[in-house]
Amino acid sequence: MPTLRIATWNINSVRLRRPLLAELVKALEPDVLCLQETKCPDELFPLDDLRAFGFPHIAHKGMKGYNGVAVLSRLPFAVREEEPDWCGKGDCRHLGVELDAPGGPVELHDFYVPAGGDTPDREANPKFAHKLDFVAEATAWSRARGAKPRSVLVGDLNIAPLEQDVWSHRQMLGVVSHTPVEVEALTGWQQAGDWHDALRHFVPAEQKLYTWWSYRARDWEASDRGRRLDHVWVSPDLAGALTRHAVLKPARGWPQASDHVPVMVELAL
Incomplete structure (x- = not known):
């Protein structure tokens, strides 16, 4: 049975870290790679360099110094041009494509949700308000679409929803990314589209699971104070295809690592 491997990575500057893509491709052998925080305007995007890693089909949406998303694929795809301009900001946080996948098209969405700053207060912190507004719009979008078949949503969603998605649930309750209001918002988004959490499909909710470790840690590996900020969700019909x-x-x-690590799921289609 043919398989489809989809990987996602907040690369934290595609031009700075493009040599690391060789290591990613060697380790995961993805058919499709979704990137976030590319920090690269479209006219400077290193297309030829990335095609050399075995991805002839590339779409990107970027801006100078901030945000940016890209989809690199071995499979042909069509870009979905009708996606929303989230919060009316035009800040390059979402790219939707339709993959020419085995068994029929697969709709794939690559998201980079706002981080939200340091203060979890909508009134005192406009960045936090933007994050909540973004997730609210994405929730309405998922609800309006319904559970579309053969769909996948990936990206840096900047929220760790479960207790075991952070190194200390108690100590993180007041820290942006794991506050109750953010967890409720992300859970609502997931439920609105009937999305299935592909990583927790494999790793039980009572086990620790991280995809991000802060640059501020003197020894990130020894302290292991991680968070699961990077997600893969699939439509209900694809849950049984996860291998x-x-x-x-x-x-x-x-x-020169990113503070996020790549995540991959494989589907038998």
Whole structure:
């Protein structure tokens, strides 16, 4: 049976870290790679360099210095041009494509949700308000679409929803990314589209699971104060097609590493 491997990674600057993509491709062999925080305007996007990693089909949406998303694929795809301009900001946080996949098209969405700043207060912190507004719009979007078949949503959603998605549930309750209002918002988004959590499909909710470790830690590996900020969701009809997953933790120790690590799921289609 043919398989489809989809990986996602907040690369934290595609031009700075493009040499690391060789290690990612070697380790995960993805058919499709979704990137976030590319930090690259479209006219400077390194298309030829990335095609050399075996991805002839590339779409990107970027801006100078901030945000940015890209989809790199071995499979042909069509870009979905009708997606919303989230919060009316035009800030390059979502790219939707329709993959020419085995068994029929697969709709794939690559998201980069706002981080939300440091203060979990809508009134005192406009960045936090933007984050909540973004997730609210995405929730309404998912609800209006319903559970579309053969759909996948990936990306840096910047919220760790479960207690075991953070190193200390008690200590993180007041920290942006794990506050109750954010967890409720993300859970609502997931439920609105009837999305299935592909990583927790493989890793039970009572087990720790992280995809991000702060640059501020003197020794990120020893302290292991991680969070699961990167997600893969699939439509209900694809839940039974999930065959394996990978969280590439060694990538956090690569030279000039991103603070996020790549995540991959494999589907039998």
